């Protein structure tokens with residue numbers, strides 16, 4: 001069964017504006033990042049859910065953590081704030097009791113993110129509640145703990161009070177690199193490699209991991225000569241294995257999509 005991950009974009013709407021770069025809002029940058037991360041994680045075969053469907057709508061922190069019920073991993077994405085504009089480090093908060101060796105993935109993530117962002121360091125931190133010892137200080141983590149999620153983290157991607165960090169996080173391309181890196185580390189932690197749709201899966205001519213109407217329409221176009229398949233596409237399209245892509249293959253893929261026939 002696919003591992004399930006709950007992603008939390010942190011704050012909503014326009015929240016936590018950078019004092020050093022007014023175009024930056026933590027809520028907006030992290031919303032974009034969480035969507036990128038979702039896509040990257042899905043490429044490894046994870047099932048990825050998000051705490052909120054709409055950027056504009058808030059959900060209390062504790063409730064966001066509780067949304068991770070039944071998930072293997074919960075991540076809440078943030079950038080941090082400090083009184084000092086110099087502070088630029090990456091901090092990953094993990095379970096204060098280090099349940100399920102939470103420190104391992106936290107260490108990998110913090111070091112790698114700090115390396116990519118090229119900031120002064122990556123650190124793992126914890127915070128137990130002062131008022132209620134034995135529970136998490138941060139509401140999102142407390143919510144995830146309440147639902148017995150095995151691993152839960154807050155990732156602080158540097159500081160939006162630091163100009164360098166803020167500029168870095170403002171770049172769409174940087175956030176995409178960040179998402180890719182985080183997905184690779186999480187996948188590596190669970191021992192997963194990218195799901196490579198395509199060659200090998202009969203009928204999946206466009207290599208999107210599914211056999212559907214797009215595929216038989218593509219085969220039809222190939223039969224009619226309006227598109228030309230490469231070798232891997234030919235192999236995927238030749239479902240009856242007679243060495244040719246023709247109307248028979250089209251019919252079989254269409255029948256499979258309609259549920260009247262099972263490919264291999």
Ligand SMILES: [Zn+2]
Pocket residue numbers: 010011016026077078079080
């Ligand atoms: Zn935050």
